[in-house]
Structure formats: C-alpha cells, structure tokens
Amino acid sequence: MDLFDSYPRYREEALFYRRFKHADILPLIDLHASKGIWQVSTAGLSFEGREIKLLRAGRGTVKVLLWSQMHGNEPTATMALFDIFNFLEATGDEFDSLRESVLNDMTLYVVPMLNPDGAERFQRATAQMIDMNRDALALQTPEARILKGLVETLKPDFGFNLHDQDPRYTAGRSPKLATMSFLATSYDYELSVNATRMRSMQLIAYLNQVLQEFIPGQVGRFSDEHEPRAFGDNIQKWGTTLVLVESGGYKGDPERRFARKLNFVALLSAFEAISSGSYQTQTRNGYESIPFNSRCAYDLVIRGCTVRQGEQEYRVDIGINREEVNSSDMDGGFSWHSTIEETGDLSTCYGIEEVDGSGLTFQAGQDATATEVPTAGDVATFLLTQDGKVRYSIENGVVSDPDTD
Numbered sequence: 337m338d339l340f341d342s343y344p345r346y347r348e349e350a351l352f353y354r355r356f357k358h359a360d361i362l363p364l365i366d367l368h369a370s371k372g373i374w375q376v377s378t379a380g381l382s383f384e385g386r387e388i389k390l391l392r393a394g395r396g397t398v399k400v401l402l403w404s405q406m407h408g409n410e411p412t413a414t415m416a417l418f419d420i421f422n423f424l425e426a427t428g429d430e431f432d433s434l435r436e437s438v439l440n441d442m443t444l445y446v447v448p449m450l451n452p453d454g455a456e457r458f459q460r461a462t463a464q465m466i467d468m469n470r471d472a473l474a475l476q477t478p479e480a481r482i483l484k485g486l487v488e489t490l491k492p493d494f495g496f497n498l499h500d501q502d503p504r505y506t507a508g509r510s511p512k513l514a515t516m517s518f519l520a521t522s523y524d525y526e527l528s529v530n531a532t533r534m535r536s537m538q539l540i541a542y543l544n545q546v547l548q549e550f551i552p553g554q555v556g557r558f559s560d561e562h563e564p565r566a567f568g569d570n571i572q573k574w575g576t577t578l579v580l581v582e583s584g585g586y587k588g589d590p591e592r593r594f595a596r597k598l599n600f601v602a603l604l605s606a607f608e609a610i611s612s613g614s615y616q617t618q619t620r621n622g623y624e625s626i627p628f629n630s631r632c633a634y635d636l637v638i639r640g641c642t643v644r645q646g647e648q649e650y651r652v653d654i655g656i657n658r659e660e661v662n663s664s665d666m667d668g669g670f671s672w673h674s675t676i677e678e679t680g681d682l683s684t685c686y687g688i689e690e691v692d693g694s695g696l697t698f699q700a701g702q703d704a705t706a707t708e709v710p711t712a713g714d715v716a717t718f719l720l721t722q723d724g725k726v727r728y729s730i731e732n733g734v735v736s737d738p739d740t741d
C-alpha cells in the first residue's frame with residue numbers, strides 16, 4: 337500500500353488555499369452526495385444559520401466519527417477529508433480492497449468544518465466568540481450541542497478530532513518541527529488509562545510508525561493534561577476511543593500542504609488498522625515514546641550579533657516570529673506581522689531559519705517603532721552591518737542579502 341505516493345491522484349484541487357469558507361465546500365459536498373457512497377444530511381445549524389453537514393459512508397458495525405475545524409482557522413484536515421472523499425469514491429485501482437474492507441467493516445460519519453462561522457472570519461472561536469472546545473459541558477454554542485448530540489446518538493467506537501497546531505512546535509527538544517502531533521486525550525486528572533484510552537494510545541503508536549517513514553523525528557505528542565471542558569477529554573470519558581490529530585508546521589510550507597497529505601495517509605492508515613485490528617499489537621510504551629510537543633523554535637533566529645549601546649558592546653541572539661494577521665483588504669485576506677519575541681541567550685532554542693550574526697552589528701531599521709537596541713515587541717525591521725556596510729536587511733521578519741538579491 338502506498339498512499340503517500342498515490343496521494344496526488346485524489347487531492348481535491350478545488351481546495352488549494354487555507355482560507356476557504358463554508359460556501360466553498362457546499363458545492364463540493366453536493367458533488368459527493370451524487371457519487372453514491374455517501375448519505376449527506378444536515379447535522380444542525382451554526383449560530384449564524386450555516387448548515388453543518390454530516391456525510392455518512394459504509395455499512396460496517398464499527399462506527400467512526402470524524403470532525404474537523406471546530407476551530408475556524410484550522411482548516412488543514414478539512415482539506416484532507418475532501419481528499420479522502422475522492423479516494424473512497426475511486427474504483428479500479430490498487431486500493432480497491434482497502435476501500436472495500438473499510439466500507440464493509442466500518443460506517444464513517446464525517447463533519448467537515450464544524451465551525452463554519454469561525455471559518456468565515458478565519459478565527460478560532462465561533463460567532464459567539466466562544467472556543468467551542470471549551471464548551472463540551474456548558475453547551476452554550478449550537479456547534480457544541482451538535483457535536484455532543486452526534487456522539488450521544490451515534491455512540492461511535494472511534495472518534496477523530498482534527499485540528500491545526502502552532503506551526504512552531506518541535507518534536508521534543510529537537511530542532512525538528514512537529515509536522516503531525518497526536519494525543520490520546522485524558523478523561524481524568526490522574527491521566528488514567530482504561531481500555532477506551534488504551535486503544536487510542538495503540539492507534540497513535542501505530543500512526544507514529546506509519547508517519548516516521550515520511551517525517552522521521554517529526555511526530556509529536558500533545559500535552560496530556562486533563563481539560564474537563566474539552567470535547568476530546570469528554571468523548572474519551574463517554575466511551576469513544578478518541579484520537580486528537582494536530583497538523584503542524586513544515587519548513588517552507590505555510591499553507592500546510594504537506595501536513596494535509598500526511599493527514600490523508602494517517603487517517604486512511606487508521607481506517608485500515610481499525611478494520612484489520614492490526615493496531616492492537618501496539619503498546620502504551622510505543623505511544624509514550626513519542627516526544628512531547630515543545631515550544632523552542634522561532635521563525636527566525638539571528639545568532640550572536642553585536643549590539644552597541646552607548647559606549648558598550650555585547651552579543652545577543654534575536655528570536656523573531658512571523659504572525660498571520662487577518663485583514664480583509666489584503667490579497668488572500670491576511671498580512672504578515674513580524675516582531676522580535678526575545679533577545680539574549682537563545683542557545684536552547686532553534687530558528688526555523690537562522691542567520692549567523694557573528695561579526696555583524698545590529699542597527700535599528702527604517703521602522704519608526706524600532707529602538708536602537710533590539711527589544712521584544714518591536715517590529716522585526718533592522719539592518720545587520722559589517723564594517724559600516726549593510727550585510728543583511730531584515731524587513732518585517734524577512735531577510736534579504738543585498739549581495740545576492
């Protein structure tokens with residue numbers, strides 16, 4: 337089985353950029369509804385009245401519920417779900433037997449884009465400005481009531497809770513970005529492990545093995561601290577084996593297309609493992625050996641540049657992050673804002689991009705807000721000079737080298 341290499345055949349070309357909206361996926365869902373394998377219904381309405389769609393396929397006894405984008409600005413898995421829809425509808429290729437066993441053994445219930453109002457604004461929260469993943473108990477959002485209702489009526493054996501994570505997470509204290517992270521959510525503060533949670537650990541251990549082939553050292557494990565208000569924790573408590581999937585960063589891939597492809601591989605591999613039971617040979621240790629997500633990367637680190645302050649000189653590292661800021665008047669709906677996050681000794685941190693600042697001197701840039709000394713919170717616009725000549729110019733966090741540009 338080579339899902340990874342075959343992926344381009346099934347990729348949904350209509351979803352190319354992350355900032356698609358509910359109106360963009362409705363015609364795609366209509367198209368799938370006509371393909372025969374799906375039964376499409378409306379699970380309910382969002383706060384602003386958008387129809388939250390539920391797609392059902394398969395005739396098996398094992399029920400699997402997947403939902404994506406409960407956080408409106410986390411669309412990677414939604415795109416992968418449409419890739420998977422295309423895959424499941426195809427016939428006459430080397431995956432026919434995989435499809436057949438998945439659709440015979442399992443019934444899939446899929447909600448792509450559980451928070452369409454948030455997706456409309458490309459924000460985490462719903463239209464009520466509530467994080468619906470902290471609303472599993474209070475149930476003040478219609479979206480949370482829809483998800484709880486699905487879990488109560490379907491009583492799924494397995495649940496996949498699909499998110500995007502901070503693209504700067506690394507796998508453990510290594511410089512490698514956690515391109516995919518997982519969590520077998522905890523159902524109590526003691527982090528107990530019953531049979532339900534054990535299955536989710538085994539499945540994740542299996543998925544880690546699958547993904548190591550494509551992203552060696554780049555699979556992480558999310559913090560397993562219990563969050564009593566979150567859906568993942570409660571669904572595990574209510575008896576569904578719950579796997580939290582987080583799509584992360586990959587160098588040079590701000591649209592997270594690589595993580596999207598890995599979602600395709602991981603979810604289909606999970607289906608196969610559930611239908612064959614093969615994941616059951618995995619161990620808790622296999623799960624616990626996955627390194628925790630760690631916050632030790634910046635988008636850009638300048639290493640050891642010289643700062644002149646009055647008559648004195650010293651060396652610092654400068655850590656810079658680039659943040660996406662929504663702005664409707666920009667092409668694509670956002671712009672990049674880069675700030676200096678930290679200066680000083682950043683020897684325990686990594687830069688996804690690094691510039692060797694040895695022998696170079698910091699010089700405040702053209703930006704009016706920049707001070708003479710690199711300062712956390714300043715816009716990341718400055719120069720690095722050598723013998724009075726500009727060696728690098730950093731503008732809004734983007735490095736340019738006048739010698740080569």
Ligand SMILES: [Zn+2]
Pocket residue numbers: 407410499500
């Ligand atoms: Zn999320």
